[in-house]
Amino acid sequence: MSNVIELNVKQNYTIEYKKGYPLISRDTIANANVLKEEGSIVHLYDQARQFIAKGYYGKQNKGLGWILTYNKNEAIDFQFFKSRIEAAVNARESFYHNTETTAFRVFNGEGDGIGGLTIDYFDGDYLINWYSAGIYTFKAQVIDALDELCNYKAIYEKKRFDTKGQYIDDDDFVKGTRGEFPIIVKENGMNYAVYLNDGAMVGVFLDQRQVRKAIRDKYAKDKNVLNTFSYTGAFSVAAALGGAVQTTNVDLAKRSKSKTIEQFSVNGIDFEQQDIKVMDVFAYFKYAKRKELKFDLVILDPPSFARSKKHTFSTAKDYPALIKDTIAITEKNGIIVASTNNASFGMRKFKGFLDKAFKETNTSYKILEEFSLPADFKVNRSYPQGNYLKVLVVEKK
Structure with a gap:
């Protein structure tokens, strides 16, 4: 992975970013042409060269990447991913205990602090959705965090990106015990057949x-x-x-x-x-x-x-x-x-x-x-x- 890239925020957008706006886009960055390697860490600066935030470069249809932290000294490493995923898992504790609903979202992208990444739970199996090649470069850290934080049957993934921002259809199994599909999940007592290994959509x-x-x-x-x-x-x-x-x-x-x-x-x-x-x-x-x-x-x-x-x-x-x-x-x-x-x-x-x-x-x-x-x-x-x-x-x- 390349060195940290410095991005200059256009003056009109500085206040927005300082208020917590998480999306890095071509419209808001003055020197977006310096972005080359997806997965690179970027630092955002205002007109006075004051640090605003730190994020990563990953192209998806929404923009060029996402802000991850406002702390310049916080490393984007395993501990970072573990802390964000742990907070998300803890916030869904009541869902884990609901026997009438056994499928829900564990991690919702920028809502939980990491844009371009979602994680869903299906009755013991986890499904990771990667929305850019940039976020996919952090796969090892995310998987290791799930290893430490969650008991699972298996982990599956959907790579929802290529040069056209489309889904990449290959083997979705990552690790654990490969399941037999469909699996039947409950939602408010209703049953739904779900396939985590068969194309972009799972069935519900x-x-x-x-x-x-x-x-x-x-x-x-x-x-x-x-x-x-x-x-x-x-x-x-x-x-x-x-x-x-x-x-x-x-x-x-x-x-x-x-x-x-x-x-x-x-x-x-x-x-x-x-x-x-x-x-x-x-x-x-x-x-x-x-x-x-x-x-x-x-x-x-x-x-x-x-x-x-x-x-x-x-x-x-x-x-x-x-x-x-x-x-x-x-x-x-x-x-x-x-x-x-x-x-x-x-x-x-x-x-x-x-x-x-x-x-x-x-x-x-x-x-x-x-x-x-x-x-x-x-x-x-x-x-x-x-x-x-x-x-x-x-x-x-």
Whole structure:
């Protein structure tokens, strides 16, 4: 690893960094061209050559790296990683003791003090997500910290980076006893089949835990449910266990059908009583309008960006149109669960998307509930973009 690199913070951003802003980006650094080797330690200085913070260089789609400490004398070594991970593990103590929920986030990037790194727990197994080649250079220190702090069956990893910032698909097993998959984890008493060794996704998004519980406990009973962009049908499992009459699951990915069947099956739900469609969600909206189908509960959780043969979808510009399509097939007094994980805008703008869609369709509505990240997804207060999840439960009047 190269020597420490000195970075000069642009004057307009100095105050932000001194207040705890953790992301190092090209916009905020005057001499970003000096960055060469990912994993290099960097020192940030203000215009008066006063030390601000210490971090590392690691390119990901968000920026050039992350601040790690404001103490110039704190070494970025094993002890550093151990102290941060230990604090995170201790903060999740109640999760470890919850027998009804056996999957949660142990370490949430910059929220726990190390941007570009997350660690999830799945019933005794740990999964590390590396978001840049830079943070991956510290792999040995992170693994050694888990060795000292945690009892585990096995450790797995996802390398979510390459030259294009994509996932690197190779063997995800790191150490321990290699497991048999799927493993069945619990979430508020519901079962989910999880694969830690099979591609970028594991089968369930842990940040939606509270939303699934709300669907099961408050919104699904006696409802006809449409789950769009359904992935493995996790929301539909919650709806079915909450007493839904039927769920319709729509996703373009071919493997979504077998994965959804599996999730229903591990919960003792007859998947043949559910409707599972492999098709473009936007084509399904047209089909539903043509057939005059209506639903009591519609779940929208699209990716931030998606492309099919006929459609390109971006939440930042296309969400209002998606809501308008949804309003058209939602029963009067029906419920829409609208979700996005796009970090580029906040809850206020997201509410604006919904308001625009309802006004343009001359439909009134009421927001019943809203959700952001659960407690195990700790957020840095100086970096609101880190609280990326926005979910609104809306009643169509």
